[in-house]
Amino acid sequence: MRIPCPYCGLRDAHEFAYLGDATVKRPDPAAPGAEDAFHDYVYLRDNPAGAHKELWYHGSGCRSWVVVARDTRTHAIAGAELAREVTP
């Protein structure tokens, strides 16, 4: 599996560390219902069989966080963006 790092180009997945689902968002701890929202954020995942947006860290490269679009059934990668440029 090779990941197209927007900064470094196509690199072996070995250079990256995996964090997981990139679509979960840290809730506001001061908002009402924060306890439930944090439970969902920390523990619950869609875990889809198919298209998945996920966070990888290019530790052996440019040290950027990258959001990769990958199919979990085939491992085919559709694209990657720098996490800081992904609009929430």
Add this chain to the structure above:
Amino acid sequence: MRYSVLSLLANALTGQKSWKPAWRDAAPKPSYDVIIVGGGGHGLATAYYLAKEHGIRNVAVIEKGWIGSGNAGRNTTIIRSNYLLPGNEPFYEWSMKLWEGLEQDVNYNSMVSQRGVLNLCHTDAQRDAYARRANSMRMSGADSELLDQDGVRAMYPFLDFENARFPVKGGLLQRRGGTARHDAVVWGYARAADRLGVDIVQNCEVTGFIRDAQGAVVGVETNRGPIRAGKVGLAVAGSTSRLTAKLDMRLPIESHVLQAFVSEGLKPLIDGVITFGAGHFYISQSDKGGLVFGGDIDGYNSYAQRGNLPVVEDVAESGMALIPRIGRVRLLRSWGGVMDMSMDGSPIIDKTPIPGLYLNAGWCYGGFKATPASGWCFAWTLAKDAPHARNAAMRLDRFRTGHLIDEKGVGAQPNLH
């Protein structure tokens, strides 16, 4: 027919003509008391104990492929009860006790072999941690022994004891641990369940759920038509989230791929199970002579049932660091299975918030050893509508209440468990 020396002799003398299929190829009936989705080890064991322990025999196991085509037929067959915590060690020790009587119980040779599981330690801190684990195991009635370096040398003189980075200093040995023949476990439970009246329905994929007006699950939709049920239990391992998504239920589970490897057949070399404590590598030798080994999960979400090369390299390097002599052995096969990695690394055997729906999931890479106890406890939970003491900690809501069973203490990061 009961399998025995007599039935073996009788068939030998009569041209092996009176053997019958080990289970019926059942077609689905319109309704059952209980439907178990998933014909892996856990689903079949659950059906067997429902019939045997609770007298609930109007039961179907619904399997989308053939039984044992999932992780039950892909694992590296290690059984052990060397866990640490009050929430899991009594459960795994109960599983070990069931393994010890399994063949007589189901009248099938599952080739349970208590050849010993040895976890190596390489630092003083690791030895201390193993001493704590060994004591915790004994408190739950399991056996455990701490070995010093000479003790390990006597068992496996060929390890790289003086490795510059990871010298072998000793190990934690569970002599009652070992291996079992994974396919035979599946077939044995299937045959025993079938003999008690359970329908084993293969090539039948559950595609959705039938709900009543209150939202309770009262059956399943399949590619062979709807089947109604009093209760539905899910035991689909790596496919759990795919099914619960149809109920808009999100789970504390990610599906990951785990690879394993087998070498060409060799003369007897390793008579137990050895795990490397400084990297991700474990090894045993099958009765056919192949070295069976593996390491860590690949570490990213996957439903592909195949992994990537970095893990292959990592496993090979770890193997060489521990047992240099396997370097000339040729690899025969490698494969992958889809693991239901939970957020604390421990399983879930529980009712769900949806009436009629019960959940058995989150087995990570270690559910084969759990097969008997998982079936036993899930059957109890289904029959009594409440968990047994042995699975009382394996609740679905523990992630909300904070009562995690985090054996490694690494937090909500499935690829670290």
